[in-house]
Amino acid sequence: MACNCGRAGRSTLVYRLTLPNGVTRQYPTRQEADAANKRAGGHGSITAVRQ
Template structure:
């Protein structure tokens, strides 16, 4: 049985979004959801900064 992928476009992975919590002492921690990043920031006294990061895929090719 053949694949049902349409045959036109190769499979493309969606970009992964990461929420990065940066603390005043420059430590950084990545979280998969904004809720987890906000909860971690709240536990630390709301002194950190949350940034949305989309890392480059490891199989990205440069031309």
């Protein structure tokens, strides 16, 4: 049996886009984050975050 190591509930993976001007947005898929980054000029950074 797997241990959840004290975590209550399930965690989800989201992709956080951080733009150079400090704005952050979260997207459910990497593709959506990439598309938003391209629309914003392509200079943002994308990181995977567990919530």
